[in-house]
Amino acid sequence: xxxxxxxxxxxxxxxxxxxxxxxxxxxxxxxxxxxxxxxxxxxxxxxxxxxxxxxxxxxxxxxxxxxxxxxxxxxxxxxxxxxxxxxxxxxxxxxxxxxxxxxxxxxxxxxxxxxxxxxxxxxxxxxxxxxxxxxxxxxxxxxxxxxxxxxxxxxxxxxxxxxxxxxxxxxxxxxxxxxxxxxxxxxxxxxxxxxxxxx
Amino acid sequence: xxxxxxxxxxxxxxxxxxxxxxxxxxxxxxxxxxxxxxxxxxxxxxxxxxxxxxxxxxxxxxxxxxxxxxxxxxxxxxxxxxxxxxxxxxxxxxxxxxxxxxxxxxxxxxxxxxxxxxxxxxxxxxxxxxxxxxxxxxxxxxxxxxxxxxxxxxxxxxxxxxxxxxxxxxxx
Numbered sequence: 001x002x003x004x005x006x007x008x009x010x011x012x013x014x015x016x017x018x019x020x021x022x023x024x025x026x027x028x029x030x031x032x033x034x035x036x037x038x039x040x041x042x043x044x045x046x047x048x049x050x051x052x053x054x055x056x057x058x059x060x061x062x063x064x065x066x067x068x069x070x071x072x073x074x075x076x077x078x079x080x081x082x083x084x085x086x087x088x089x090x091x092x093x094x095x096x097x098x099x100x101x102x103x104x105x106x107x108x109x110x111x112x113x114x115x116x117x118x119x120x121x122x123x124x125x126x127x128x129x130x131x132x133x134x135x136x137x138x139x140x141x142x143x144x145x146x147x148x149x150x151x152x153x154x155x156x157x158x159x160x161x162x163x164x165x166x167x168x169x170x171x172x173x174x175x176x177x178x179x180x181x182x183x184x185x186x187x188x189x190x191x192x193x194x195x196x197x198x199x
Numbered sequence: 200x201x202x203x204x205x206x207x208x209x210x211x212x213x214x215x216x217x218x219x220x221x222x223x224x225x226x227x228x229x230x231x232x233x234x235x236x237x238x239x240x241x242x243x244x245x246x247x248x249x250x251x252x253x254x255x256x257x258x259x260x261x262x263x264x265x266x267x268x269x270x271x272x273x274x275x276x277x278x279x280x281x282x283x284x285x286x287x288x289x290x291x292x293x294x295x296x297x298x299x300x301x302x303x304x305x306x307x308x309x310x311x312x313x314x315x316x317x318x319x320x321x322x323x324x325x326x327x328x329x330x331x332x333x334x335x336x337x338x339x340x341x342x343x344x345x346x347x348x349x350x351x352x353x354x355x356x357x358x359x360x361x362x363x364x365x366x367x368x369x370x371x
Contacts, residue, residue: 003220004289034365041358045351052347054238084357088350093239095220154289167288 003051003089004104004150006097010157017103017153024079024109032077039197043070044081048088051095055174062171067146068139069183071112072119073190073198078112079105103153111145123191123198132188139183140176147172221247221290224336225282226329227300228271229322233329235269236284236292237337243268249284254298277305 009017032040043066050064071078083105089095096104115138123131147168155161190197221244225234232251236244245266250259255278262270264284274280278298285291302318 005220005291008285008289008291029361032361032365034362034369037358037362037365041355044358045354048350048354049347054242080361084354088353092346092350093220150289159289160287163287164289167286171288 003096004100004107004153006099008157009100009103009153013153013156014099014103017100017106019102021079021083021102021105021109024076024106024113025083028074028076028079028081031075032080036074036077040074040077040081043074043078044084046070047082048085051085051089052093055178062175064175064179064182065108065143065146066139066179066182067108067112068115068142068179069135069186071109071114071116071142072135072138072183072187073116074112075116075120076113078116079109082109082112107146107149107153111142111149114145115139115142128188128191131191132184135187136180136184140180143172143176143179144169221284221286221292222336223249223282223284223292223294224333225294225296226325226332227296227302228326228329229318230302230305231271231273232280232282232296233269233271234282234294235267235333236264237268239337244284244286247284247286249282252281252283254279254281274301274305277301277303 047066047070050066052063054063067078067082070081074081083101086096086101086104086108090098090101118141119134119138122134126134148165151161151165151168154164187198220239221236222239223234223236225232227233236247236249238244243264243266245264245268247264247268248261249264249270250261251272251274252259253274253276255276260272260274262272264270278301280296280301281293282296283291283293302321304318
């Protein structure tokens with residue numbers, strides 16, 4: 001759903017998206033210590049592949065995003081990770097345009113960073129079970145927020161917000177469910193066996 | 200970690216199957232433009248609004264794809280036609296039918312009563328090769344495993360370069 005193609009959004013929205021994405025990527029790279037780079041690369045690769053798993057959902061066709069989980073594990077580094085994944089999806093498979101890369105990156109990475117911040121605040125000193133639950137909520141919420149932001153980008157370009165939002169959010173309810181389960185399993189496991197991976 | 204690795208393997212396994220991008224294919228049958236909208240991977244895009252615009256700037260013809268993603272509309276003149284579909288969640292696709300693909304019996308804005316025999320043959324051939332052209336088009340857009348592997352490699356390469364740059368900066 002974050003694969004908005006070229007020619008749909010208006011100029012100002014594209015420029016705003018590009019600037020916001022550049023700021024996010026710069027911040028993500030600035031905070032990125034060399035030791036964490038392999039982790040960023042791995043999650044970027046996972047997100048790149050996840051978008052190829054396709055679930056038919058009513059009139060649309062949806063796929064996993066995994067941006068919430070990336071935000072929990074990467075924080076601001078989710079911006080460069082998502083930019084790389086989205087760039088290669090656009091170049092190799094034509095999913096989403098190149099001019100809208102900035103907007104698509106912000107639509108996916110901003111909810112990811114937010115999910116990461118909320119997770120960090122709530123999961124501090126929490127039990128493993130609680131951490132898994134918070135991870136589920138954060139990653140489901142990130143998918144929902146991405147849907148709302150996609151509808152918002154369409155609305156800012158003169159399209160009807162309500163119809164787009166209804167279609168995008170409704171078709172992504174199953175994705176939210178799957179990602180919540182997936183994130184709670186993965187993050188719960190990490191919290192138990194390798195808690196430093198979440199820091 | 201083993202569970203994560205297993206999940207990654209499963210993700211990779213499913214990778215070459217399909218993903219979503221709206222595609223459009225159209226061809227000419229007699230005086231009609233016939234086509235279908237679908238998602239990469241083959242799922243039909245049903246109920247998607249679209250329109251056909253002639254090169255002469257006449258008002259566009261609107262249509263909505265049927266349950267099988269298909270549509271059929273008659274055109275009045277021999278000229279380039281641009282067909283576009285756009286779903287409400289921001290997926291869009293475009294296809295151009297060239298003037299030379301339309302039967303010569305179609306003049307500017309006038310329809311001939313009966314088609315001469317040659318154009319009937321042309322129409323029959325067009326009808327028969329349409330599935331082939333559609334299949335080729337779908338095949339071209341299919342996600343291939345080596346693209347996926349290449350993409351993963353490129354991601355690690357990109358971040359590897361960044362790590363190398365960072366380490367040099369720190370070293371000096």
